[in-house]
Amino acid sequence: MSKIEHPDNHYTQQVKQLIELVYPKEAGRGSVCEDARHYYILTPDLEDHINELQGKLKAVANPDKQPAVVEQLTKKLKSAQAKLESERLERLERLQSVAHRLLALCEGDTYEETQLLSAKFLGTVMLLTRGPEGKFAQLHQRLKPLYKAVLALRLSDKALEHDYISHPYLTARKAALTRFKGNRAWQERWQNEVAMPIIWCALLQDIGLQSYEARAILHGPDNNLDEFRVLENDQRKQLLKINFSSTLNYLKNGLGLPAYVGNDKAERDAFIASHTATMEFMQALMKDAFISKSGLGEILKIPQIYVSVVLSTKPDYSRKSLPKGYLLIEQLAKKGALHNKLAEAFIGIVGYFPxxxxxxxIPQTERGFDREGYECAIVTRLNPEHPAEPICRPVTRNLTYIRSGSDETVGRNVNLFFPANRKKLMKMGEDRLKEIMSQLSGNFTPDAIDDLIPSFWEPADYFAYKNNQNLWNRGR
Structure with a gap:
């Protein structure tokens, strides 16, 4: 039997599978999103049924003389309660499984490995979208939660390292950073007590939009409206309130605490106390992400604002606007709308280019002189030394696509995103520029072709080939 070739490498397949487990392309598949929709739409009927059975039991005038009636009602009640609890635990189990799978893809044993794997995950997600083509808004909506979760994890590490947030729950877990030095005990505690709740909150931050009330606003009473349209101000405010209350309801009641398995009372009490503290932390994190009072919620809010630009669902979305994601964070921090130190740390993590x-x-000679022409690269690393100078993997050499190489820092003085550098190439002449464009045809946006000297390029076609997906296969 011949081996079937997969269109993607193993890592890209894993990322795509995880996206399906969070926000599937088609309805009806088991996912975090579908679980929430089921809870909002169907669980209230089950809860009403339970309340009705409890009422009937209380209304039995003389239980001793009606044992058959009591037995039948009790049996139905227990069955309904068991179904309610079973569905809740299934939702918890799925969310926990998704979080574990995400950690396996973005977290390493050392700081350096974690930064590389996180960059690999974020880069892969971004390379799965082709920009403003087709139903890009739907795709971006599906990509946002996981992308945001990884950014929130990396920002939380910075917050712990520098004590940017004075929250007792986080302060008590600052030693979690020793996981990068081989502390296995804190590696496990960090995963369970810090990473998991942050991932959950990032994935569920807008889960309230799956509620019936929110969907009625987004899709209209006849389900015929574009959910990505610009809402009227009153509708937008109403939607924010619904999302806030419905999300907190889902976190507290739709998920709740995991079930303890065992017979040891002391162990059980410790289990409940630990998970209660984590739940309280998640509620505080989620609330503050909406109302911004203590600064805690900015672990979620800053990545959310950034993702709203780089994975925008707005009709005017353009790849050229992606580097403006950091700019919005920077401007809000200057206005006092965001924690200045956290915003600064975040920009240091992502740089100007996603x-x-x-x-x-413009490639340069060994002596630092500009060559004639230009090459293409893809941003592949977090934490650039200078935010405006991204760490990239060059993917062309002499205008020919290559599949191997090492990461390089693209200096501000050669990056064609900056207009001053594009002017350097104008002396080459239109014919030479058209020749270069023809060699790399199909990879530039129409406006870039009109300009002849592209300020960026679209790498989705390049990354679509399995053999081109190993952009993180070597160290710097």
Whole structure:
């Protein structure tokens, strides 16, 4: 039997599978999103049924003389309660499984490995979208939760390291950073007590939009409206309130605490106390992400604002606007709307150019002189030394696509995203520029072709080939 070739490498397949487990392309598949929709739409009927059975039991005038009636009602009640609890635990189990799978893809044993794997995950997600083509808004909506979760994890590490947030729950777990030095005990505690709740909150931050009330606003009473349209101000405010209350309801009641398995009372009490503290932390994190009072919620809010730009669902979405994601964070921090130190740390993590962004640049000789022409690269690393100088993987050499190489820092003085550098190439002449464009045809946006000197390129076609997906296969 011949081996079937997969269109993607193993890592990309895993990322796509995880996206399906969070926000599937088609309805009817088991996922975090579908679980929430089921809870909002169907669980109230089950709860009403339970209340009705409890009422009937209480209304039995003389239970001793009606044992058959009591037995039948009790049996139905226990069955309904068991179904309610079973569905809740299934939702918890799925969310926990998704979080574990995400950690396996973005977390390593050391700080360096964790940064590389996180960059690999974020870059892969970005390279799965082709920009403003087709139903890009639906795709971006599905990509946002996981992308945001990884950014929130990396920002929380910075918050712990520098004590940016004075919250007792986080302060008591600052030693979690020793996991990068081989502390296995804290590695487990960090995963269970810090990473899992942050991932859950990032994935569920807008889960209230799956509620019946929210969907009625987004899709209209006849389900014929574009959910990505610009809402009227009153509708937008109403939607924010619904999302806030419905999300907290889902976190507290739709999920709740995991079930303890065992017979040891002391162990059980410790289990409940630990998970209660984590639940309280998640509720505080989620609430503050909506109302911004203590600064805690900015672990979620800053990545959310950033993702709203780089994975925008707005009709005017353009790849050229992706580097403006950091700018919005920077401006809000200057206005006092965001925690200045956290915003600064976040920009230091992502830089000006998002992971997976297509960079065009002027190559230089060994002596530092500009060559004639330009090459293409893809942003592949977090934490650039200078935010404006991304760490990239060059994917062309002499205008020919290559599949191997090492990461390089693209200096501000050669990056064609900056207008001053594009002016350097104008002396080459239109014919030479058209010749270069023809060699790399199909990878540039129409406006870039009109300009002849592209300020960026679209790497989705390049990344679509399995053999081109090993952009993180070597160290710097």
């Amino acid at each position: 992971l997976g962004f297509g960079i065009t640049y």
